Amino acid sequence: MCFFCKLKKQQKSKVKLVDEKIMSKESDKDSFRHKIIAEKMLQKVDFEKNREKYWKNLLEDNFNEIKHDNIQNNSDNKNIYNEKETDKTNEFHQISVDVARTIKDEGKKENLEKLLIKFAKEHKNIGYCQGMSDIGAFILTIFDKNTAYILFKNAIYFRNRKTSIFDKKLSLMPEISRNQKQTLFEIDRKLFEKVYFVEKDKNIMCDVDFVIFKWFLTYFTRFSSLRLKVWDYFLFYGFDVFYFFTAAILKYFEEDLKTFTSHKNYDDFMLFLGNLENVYIEPYTVVTIVEEYMNKY
Structure with missing residues (x-):
C-alpha cells in the first residue's frame, strides 16, 4: 500500500475511532476530539483564546509525568551543567551555540538550555540535534518549563510513535522526502509539476527536498506567522x-512559483524557497488549503 493510501486510511480510522468512543461515552478526551472535528474548531479564532487549555487536553495522557520532569528543581540539573563546563566539545557545547542563536533573552x-540538556x-x-532549539524555544513561549518538557519530548517522538525524525545521520530524510513528494503528487499534480520542474522522480532527492526537510x-x-x-x-492529527x-x-505561493520555469532561474527558485520561512503567510488561508487537501480523500 502506498504512503498516501496509508495516510488516508489512518485519517479515516481516527475519525471512526472517535465516533465509536463518543457513542459509548467511553472517554471525555475523545469527546473533546469529536467536538473539534464536528465544530471545525481548529479553523476558528476561538481556538486560539483557549489554546493552552486545548493543547493540554490533547496531551493529557502524558501529563501524569510532569511531576517526574521538573526542570526547575531537578537535582540532576547541577550535574548536567558541571558536565557541560568540563567538556566543551560534546553536544552540550552545540546546545549552547544553538540556544544563543535562537534566543537573545538571558x-x-x-x-x-536546561530543557535541551535534560x-x-x-x-x-x-x-x-540541530532544529531542536527552535522547537523548544517555541514551546517555552506557551507553557511553563515542566509542561514544555513533556510536550517537547512527545513532539520529538512524533507523539505516540516510537521513532523520531532526529538522529545524527538524519536517516529518515529520504523516507520523509518521498512521502512529501507522493502526497503533493496525489493531491495537487499541477503544483507538483511547478515545484519539481527540474527533478520529477519521486525516489530521488533533490535541492527542493533538502529545503523542505529543514522545515520538518x-x-x-x-514560520512565525503560521507556526x-x-x-x-500537529497536536490533533x-x-x-x-x-x-x-x-x-x-x-x-503558487503564483510566485509560476515565474520559475526553467533551469536558467533554478538558483533564484531555490533562494525563493529558502526564504519562505521569513515571509508573512496568512495562517487561515493556509489552513483552508490544508482542509481542502485533507478532504480530497
Missing part, C-alpha cells in the same frame, strides 16, 4: 499533517 536562554541526557539514543526539522516553528496553527493541527502544510504553503 533568562529564557537558560530555560531552553532531553539529551535522558534520551541518549537521540541526543541533541524545526517542525515549522520558524501556532501548524501546531494546532500527528506528524503526518506536516505533509499537508508543506503542500499548502507551496500552494499559497
